[in-house]
Amino acid sequence: MTALRVDVVIVGGGVAGLWCRWALANAGYSVVLLEHSKFGDGQTVASQGILHRGVKYALSSEAARAAAAAEESARVWDEAMAGTVGPDLSRVEVAAKSMLMWTDAGLLSKLTGAIASKVLTSHVGPANSAEIPSFLERRGRTVYRIGETVVNPVSVLRCLAEASSGPLVRATVRSITPLASRTMVTTDAGEFDAGAAVLCSGAGNAELLRLLGQQPEHWMQRRDLHMVAASGAPGMLFGHWVAAATDKPRLSITSARVDGVVHWYLGGALAESGVNRDVDEQIAAAKSELDMCFPGMSTDAWQFRTVRIARTEGRDAAGKRPDSPVVRSIESLGVIAVWPTKLVMAPAAAEGVLRLVASRLSPSKSTPPSFGPSSRPDYALPPWLSRP
């Protein structure tokens, strides 16, 4: 079989792969994106969809840089969602235009300090009573509104997939072989002779790096989470309950209404500390946290389930938790490996990829090969919605 010649092959159709595809195609590169399962079938559809503007980072004194990076990325999303600059995301479903952040007495000074910082001033203010659901009201509680939009991640994937016209192909990669200045990607759907291969497979980058004879631990790391999905909540809520003892949200809650039933998706410290709990223990811990946060609200009739998923991130030279996207070029193998770190930072990751590709090859401006609609992958469902 003759290999199809393209400028760039992207492996992985989550938010990173699809945003990179748009950026490269927009610059005139012919691009084929390969997805082995469903679009976003990893972290993207499991994410809470919060376009962080750095508020939660700013609670930690070391994280000012992360706050500024998140703010910059969120601005790119604003423009794309307004349909003015970047991929047309004007049809992305906005679940909430802002989030709430609340704390119980002790942390007030820390929050106030963060709010006073330059990055946050325009995005944080006291929530007015109409914005605070009755089940959240509590004596001594301070509730802020933060200008962080929450999006439906599946709608993001749909918009990105439609934002440019290169082929999206369901395929399993069998090998990736560097050949002089090009890279041969062999799959069950054919062979691709590419000027560059961009690995955007999230956790799946481990397997691809192994195919290339690399040790994944050298390039990437995972942080396991044990999220909780609860259905039967009394109303929609998007917010962070900020813990007194740490600078992290004790609970981060996002919501969806499906067939009239309100689902809460619970992350934050609960999901991090719950990694070593089994399902029953994690559900018990979630109920206890909800009880502490919303005294008097009964969860007896709610239905709970848990979702185990890892955040997959790039590893920087110091092996620290990255606060910006990691885009690593493995020159000798002709591949670029990408971990956006956060949904919100996908545009910055795509910009980094475009810079690296442009340093290696000029856009051919040729039309990529076409594939039939039957080869196009479907969209994954959020794990809290799909059947166990």
Ligand SMILES: Cc1cc2nc3c(=O)[nH]c(=O)nc-3n(C[C@H](O)[C@H](O)[C@H](O)COP(=O)(O)OP(=O)(O)OC[C@H]3O[C@@H](n4cnc5c(N)ncnc54)[C@H](O)[C@@H]3O)c2cc1C
């Ligand atoms: C529980 C959770 C909550 C989060 N909440 C937020 C949030 O609120 N805000 C935020 O900004 N970030 C959030 N994040 C982080 C964010 O979701 C991720 O940084 C981002 O989605 C990563 O995108 P990705 O495209 O790199 O990877 P993924 O979304 O994992 O996509 C990888 C894709 O590659 C495909 N793939 C895998 N292996 C192969 C292979 N061998 N060949 C071909 N295709 C392959 C997969 O099927 C998948 O489609 C959250 C993450 C988690 C886990």
